[in-house]
């Protein structure tokens with residue numbers, strides 16, 4: 001094991017390198033490009049075997065990724081934001097083929113207006129595709145999750161593609177100390193891929209991804225995809241235990257922080273969960289029983305684990321760094337539905353913040369806890385609560401007036 | 410957008426924007442007064458600023474002390490012949506101010522650049538540059554690392570509810586007759602497009618092509634260039650089917 005100072009992007013590339021991938025179809029996009037740049041260099045310098053191929057678009061790239069996985073190769077690819085959307089059709093298609101591959105998405109807000117920094121509308125748009133989704137908080141977790149993603153994707157009773165998500169800028173371009181495990185140790189956890197259901201072999205020709213007509217066949221295949229996702233909940237936990245045994249780092253479906261006796265709880269995901277933890281710590285220092293649940297696996301959605309950890313709390317705020325126009329925060333809806341059947345439901349608050357990489361500031365996190373106290377005592381709280389400050393509104397009005405827009409509210 | 414490094418012995422529970430920097434490094438002094446960059450945001454009264462200044466320029470910046478100034482660009486070019494070595498110079502100065510020993514700074518430069526540079530000589534010239542900076546900065550006082558214990562005073566944010574506004578405001582469009590009316594990109598111009606009206610057939614192609622929206626049409630539908638914002642890309646001259654734009658060397662933008 002060596003300890004290196006790696007960006008989230010470099011950690012993702014190291015995950016692919018340690019997984020000893022066979023095939024890397026690539027297309028650049030900010031803030032992901034560093035991943036494929038590193039991999040292309042390693043392939044050129046023979047640090048990594050396998051083929052590195054550039055494509056004309058993310059749609060072609062993902063098509064090649066899925067097709068290569070269907071031949072039995074271990075495939076890694078990466079994209080972000082508009083790129084993920086450009087390849088969108090293929091996400092559903094590849095998942096339907098039931099072929100394992102790992103796609104790293106570096107989250108970036110979607111157009112329009114076009115922007116560069118992180119929010120999760122890109123990756124969450126893919127939540128119904130059939131890809132498993134693992135969302136990461138630290139650079140170490142990025143590397144570890146790529147390894148765990150391959151192990152899961154290739155499991156005999158799973159065979160699903162996996163997206164590992166990391167936040168653009170806040171993680172992709174942030175360097176942290178990362179333990180890079182020895183390849184031999186990785187091999188213990190992740191042996192080479194022995195395809196047994198999708199491959200090319202001269203003595204066993206097959207057709208994959210066949211067309212079906214008549215809903216009964218279609219229903220069967222699609223529902224199997226759902227059942228495989230639900231089954232993955234168990235498999236992820238078992239494999240995480242094994243990973244912990246080998247590497248000493250533990251990852252679950254969700255992460256609980258200061259949750260033992262917590263009354264006021266933040267539900268967050270990805271890199272800004274770290275800031276949520278700092279806020280919890282500040283409140284604890286003041287004697288408030290605060291806690292945080294970090295959503296790590298978003299598909300399959302760990303409804304039972306979430307309901308179990310949130311039931312009985314006084315109030316829970318689900319902080320979404322995404323926005324579904326017309327309803328609000330996306331994970332809020334899912335957490336609320338997980339809690340619907342639970343006894344002793346907490347007051348539930350929806351918060352939307354950090355859109356387009358806007359900082360979720362310490363004062364904003366304080367405000368959320370104030371809302372939680374209000375909600376716990378039965379007062380109403382705006383839903384969703386948008387994290388947007390008066391100073392930001394003043395700056396926005398100024399920008400609009402420079403842009404020649406009349407009026408101000 | 411900014412780059413940053415956080416150094417601590419304990420776990421760092423902070424992400425993204427740095428709210429209270431212990432040291433601010435400004436690689437380009439012209440950014441100091443630039444509201445969009447605001448490199449000094451979050452600076453407390455005693456936060457030191459490391460400022461890369463142009464020794465040739467008469468510009469006088471009023472940055473309150475403590476400020477450490479040097480022409481790192483000139484040092485970098487003198488040592489390595491490359492502008493890109495400015496990063497090395499600034500990293501060395503920041504290391505010095507952070508209290509890192511020169512040998513640790515050298516090890517860092519070695520680790521960062523060994524795989525990037527074409528030759529050992531280039532690496533050596535970067536290490537020599539770092540040494541020059543350490544020598545220059547030998548009497549600078551290292552940064553006093555702030556004690557973060559006063560974080561419990563974080564107060565609630567002043568949040569506002571956004572109300573519904575009409576699409577003419579709420580769509581990301583710019584009605585001002587220039588993409589960046591508050592920034593006079595006119596001084597970027599090396600060449601000036603000058604209309605010769607008798608050649609113009611009023612096809613408006615220049616108006617459509619101008620990426621800066623610097624061209625408006627007058628009451629007779631002739632194009633008029635706003636030289637405050639025209640950045641001199643010459644797309645208009647290139648696209649004009651009748652060569653109605655004369656291109657002049659810019660002398661006074």
Ligand code: SF4
Nearest residue numbers: 619639640642643645
């Ligand atoms: S040179 Fe022509 S096209 Fe370019 S900014 Fe100026 S007016 Fe517009």
Ligand code: SF4
Nearest residue numbers: 609610612613615649
């Ligand atoms: S493109 Fe040339 S001819 Fe057409 S309006 Fe502009 S200056 Fe006149």
